[in-house]
Amino acid sequence: MLTVVAIVFFGRLALNLFVWQAEYPLAAPFAKLFTSEPFERRDLVTYAVTCIFGAAWIVTGLVLEEAVYGVLGTVVLLFVGLGLLRRAILQRFPDLPYAQIFIACGIAFALFFPIVSYALESVFHLGLPLRYWFDLSILILTYVMLGWGLNIVVGLAGLLDLGYVAFYAVGAYTFALLATHFGFGFWMCLPIAGAAAALWGVILGFPVLRLRGDYLAIVTLAFGEIVRIVLLNWTEVTGGPNGIAGIPKPTFFGLPFSPFAEGMTFSKFFGVPYDGLYALIFLYYVILVLALLTNLVTLRLRRLPVGRAWEAMREDEIACRSLGINTTLTKLSAFATGAMFGGLAGCFFATRQGFVSPESFTFIESAIILAIVVLGGMGSQLGVAIAAVVMVGGFEALRHTAGLQAIFGDEFDPALYRMLLFGIAMVGIMVWRPRGLVSSRAPTIALGDADTISGDLVRQGRG
Amino acid sequence: MSEGGAKPWDTDPILRVEHLTMRFGGLTAVDDVSFSVGREDITALIGPNGAGKTTVFNCITGFYKPTEGMLTLDADGGDPFYLERLSDYEINADARVARTFQNIRLFPGMTVLENLLVAQHNVLSRASGFSFGAILGLGQFGRAEQDAVDLARSWLDRIGLLPRADEAAGGLPYGDQRRLEIARAMCTRPKLLCLDEPAAGLNARESEALNALLQTIRETDGTAIFLIEHDMSVVMRISDHVIVLDYGKKIADGTPSDVRNDPHVIAAYLGVSDEDAQALEARP
Numbered sequence: 001m002l003t004v005v006a007i008v009f010f011g012r013l014a015l016n017l018f019v020w021q022a023e024y025p026l027a028a029p030f031a032k033l034f035t036s037e038p039f040e041r042r043d044l045v046t047y048a049v050t051c052i053f054g055a056a057w058i059v060t061g062l063v064l065e066e067a068v069y070g071v072l073g074t075v076v077l078l079f080v081g082l083g084l085l086r087r088a089i090l091q092r093f094p095d096l097p098y099a100q101i102f103i104a105c106g107i108a109f110a111l112f113f114p115i116v117s118y119a120l121e122s123v124f125h126l127g128l129p130l131r132y133w134f135d136l137s138i139l140i141l142t143y144v145m146l147g148w149g150l151n152i153v154v155g156l157a158g159l160l161d162l163g164y165v166a167f168y169a170v171g172a173y174t175f176a177l178l179a180t181h182f183g184f185g186f187w188m189c190l191p192i193a194g195a196a197a198a199l200w201g202v203i204l205g206f207p208v209l210r211l212r213g214d215y216l217a218i219v220t221l222a223f224g225e226i227v228r229i230v231l232l233n234w235t236e237v238t239g240g241p242n243g244i245a246g247i248p249k250p251t252f253f254g255l256p257f258s259p260f261a262e263g264m265t266f267s268k269f270f271g272v273p274y275d276g277l278y279a280l281i282f283l284y285y286v287i288l289v290l291a292l293l294t295n296l297v298t299l300r301l302r303r304l305p306v307g308r309a310w311e312a313m314r315e316d317e318i319a320c321r322s323l324g325i326n327t328t329l330t331k332l333s334a335f336a337t338g339a340m341f342g343g344l345a346g347c348f349f350a351t352r353q354g355f356v357s358p359e360s361f362t363f364i365e366s367a368i369i370l371a372i373v374v375l376g377g378m379g380s381q382l383g384v385a386i387a388a389v390v391m392v393g394g395f396e397a398l399r400h401t402a403g404l405q406a407i408f409g410d411e412f413d414p415a416l417y418r419m420l421l422f423g424i425a426m427v428g429i430m431v432w433r434p435r436g437l438v439s440s441r442a443p444t445i446a447l448g449d450a451d452t453i454s455g456d457l458v459r460q461g462r463g
Numbered sequence: 464m465s466e467g468g469a470k471p472w473d474t475d476p477i478l479r480v481e482h483l484t485m486r487f488g489g490l491t492a493v494d495d496v497s498f499s500v501g502r503e504d505i506t507a508l509i510g511p512n513g514a515g516k517t518t519v520f521n522c523i524t525g526f527y528k529p530t531e532g533m534l535t536l537d538a539d540g541g542d543p544f545y546l547e548r549l550s551d552y553e554i555n556a557d558a559r560v561a562r563t564f565q566n567i568r569l570f571p572g573m574t575v576l577e578n579l580l581v582a583q584h585n586v587l588s589r590a591s592g593f594s595f596g597a598i599l600g601l602g603q604f605g606r607a608e609q610d611a612v613d614l615a616r617s618w619l620d621r622i623g624l625l626p627r628a629d630e631a632a633g634g635l636p637y638g639d640q641r642r643l644e645i646a647r648a649m650c651t652r653p654k655l656l657c658l659d660e661p662a663a664g665l666n667a668r669e670s671e672a673l674n675a676l677l678q679t680i681r682e683t684d685g686t687a688i689f690l691i692e693h694d695m696s697v698v699m700r701i702s703d704h705v706i707v708l709d710y711g712k713k714i715a716d717g718t719p720s721d722v723r724n725d726p727h728v729i730a731a732y733l734g735v736s737d738e739d740a741q742a743l744e745a746r747p
């Protein structure tokens with residue numbers, strides 16, 4: 001503990017003495033790793049000194065057999081190294097479509113990650129924690145989908161909705177009730193859950209249409225709570241706080257995964273031994289397809305009149321009305337579309353858990369989804385996806401914290417600080433990037449080659 | 464007030480405003496104003512600051528509900544529209560009245576072209592099967608969108624913004640934004656175009672170009688123009704009919720030359736007291 005403080009302290013001091021002159025802020029060379037400003041000579045000195053310190057930490061870690069120093073040193077080296085690599089690539093190939101390449105890599109990774117890791121595991125028996133990985137990635141993808149769904153309402157239409165979780169709940173309970181009372185399957189209930197949530201979107205949308213800004217936010221928050229409290233108290237139908245259990249898993253084109261199912265099962269049909277991971281991998285692909293569907297529909301809608309009207313409404317509602325656009329219907333369509341995707345995600349949530357209860361649909365869920373949209377950059381599909389991965393993955397990473405405990409002592413339980421760190425991250429983003437990670441807006445149509453539009457010009461809506 | 468025989472704008476007006484009154488609490492911003500807007504005219508509404516001009520526009524375009532009065536829009540052929548009964552978006556969509564704003568209201572984060580496509584929302588929305596059809600790839604949406612882009616392109620050509628079609632509207636210089644707002648209003652294919660101080664903030668050259676644009680809109684597009692203007696020289700040059708408001712009341716109504724010599728107008732503009740105005744009037 002003491003040594004870490006000492007090393008950090010002396011590292012800072014050395015940097016200050018040799019590198020940091022008065023008009024040269026320490027952060028500047030590190031900020032340049034993320035931009036394309038030209039380097040100065042002293043930047044290179046800073047990088048060199050930083051790398052030497054990183055290497056020194058690693059050596060210290062190896063000598064003292066303390067993992068913390070090793071991890072810290074590696075992080076520092078990777079940070080500077082990858083940053084410089086990025087600059088080098090940018091300098092070499094300035095015109096590559098980096099965003100597209102990044103997106104393509106992301107989608108390819110999402111598509112192949114479960115198959116490849118499962119294949120590796122079954123061939124080499126590496127002891128990878130696959131069940132945990134798949135569970136976590138399913139969770140992340142659920143939030144990506146919810147973020148994209150809410151992005152329609154908040155990011156495109158500019159309507160601040162603090163009660164989005166209500167639609168998630170409607171979708172989940174629709175499926176839970178239909179499945180337990182009428183024996184409907186997942187695939188049949190999926191569209192019904194989406195439609196039910198969309199209907200709720202319209203029903204909730206009507207009374208709040210005249211409200212703007214803070215008032216809209218407060219009333220949508222209240223609606224979210226009303227839905228949860230109704231679920232909690234309407235015991236005869238919803239089971240109250242006990243929720244509804246025994247929700248069926250999805251089938252693979254009619255073939256159940258469970259080894260206890262009667263008749264044909266997935267394992268028997270394909271002649272492979274039963275493995276619980278199959279069902280998990282299947283769930284992974286279901287949510288991946290649902291999330292990508294949300295994304296594709298949103299991207300398509302943006303290029304259709306209704307999507308342009310949503311964005312125009314976010315930019316200036318009065319101008320919209322002066323152009324003959326019925327903003328009431330336009331707002332309702334945004335609420336309904338966003339709600340529909342929330343409902344689909346809710347239906348998936350119910351089948352994944354096999355159990356729903358009001359506890360899963362508290363205000364904090366709405367807040368997390370909204371934070372994903374705001375941190376990602378309102379309206380940006382890519383930003384929302386990155387924010388979902390970082391936030392949900394980050395929350396999860398806080399549970400694996402041998403390193404942090406080595407620094408702060410053994411009693412330190414980072415899970416307790418989740419909300420604090422969440423808040424700090426929010427404040428940090430608001431200071432550093434007030435418009436979210438990706439703030440620029442891509443035009444929906446162009447005569448020639450259109451650039452993206454700077455975030456300074458794009459409005460965020462007041463309703 | 465100028466008397467005399469029936470004026471051309473009274474015989475076949477596109478818009479007839481009768482006894483329009485608008486009160487905000489105790490303040491009567493528009494007080495029993497009646498006038499007509501001719502079908503083929505450029506009509507100007509002038510008056511000192513705070514006279515109630517913008518309020519008249521907001522009543523016509525449905526952004527305010529008039530306290531009293533009747534606003535009849537008589538598009539050729541069909542039944543007349545009673546504007547005081549329609550809501551703001553219906554006045555554009557059904558009665559075909561378009562407007563611009565005194566403080567420009569573009570969609571700043573959307574491109575110039577997108578601004579003009581949003582203006583054609585109703586046509587495009589119908590062609591896209593209210594988006595349900597087009598999302599499944601059905602219908603004629605591609606064709607309709609191409610037509611919409613062509614209309615937008617022709618307007619951009621007319622206002623000289625074609626080279627900047629893919630730029631954000633909020634990044635354009637002020638004069639370009641003013642012209643773009645007019646083009647956007649015209650893309651709704653209106654019968655009556657209401658412009659709230661279109662020349663405000665323009666330099667002499669831009670103001671000249673604006674005059675030319677308004678003339679061609681009147682002649683080639685067959686759209687009646689009703690504008691609020693401060694600059695008397697612009698008004699005198701391009702308008703056929705001038706209405707003067709002061710403190711919410713109509714004080715003059717006639718051709719530019721009638722109005723220019725009207726003692727009430729001179730008094731209102733030069734800040735002369737009423738007695739002096741009466742003295743002026745009494746002179747032969």
Ligand SMILES: Nc1ncnc2c1ncn2[C@@H]1O[C@H](COP(=O)(O)OP(=O)(O)O)[C@@H](O)[C@H]1O
Nearest residue numbers: 487490492510511512513514515516517518519
């Ligand atoms: N929404 C409103 N609420 C209260 N008063 C208003 C409102 N709109 C306009 N007014 C008042 O009506 C009067 C006329 O305003 P306006 O029509 O904007 O004048 P002009 O456009 O001729 O300069 C002003 O005194 C203004 O303060």
Ligand SMILES: [Mg+2]
Nearest residue numbers: 516517518565
């Ligand atoms: Mg005004």
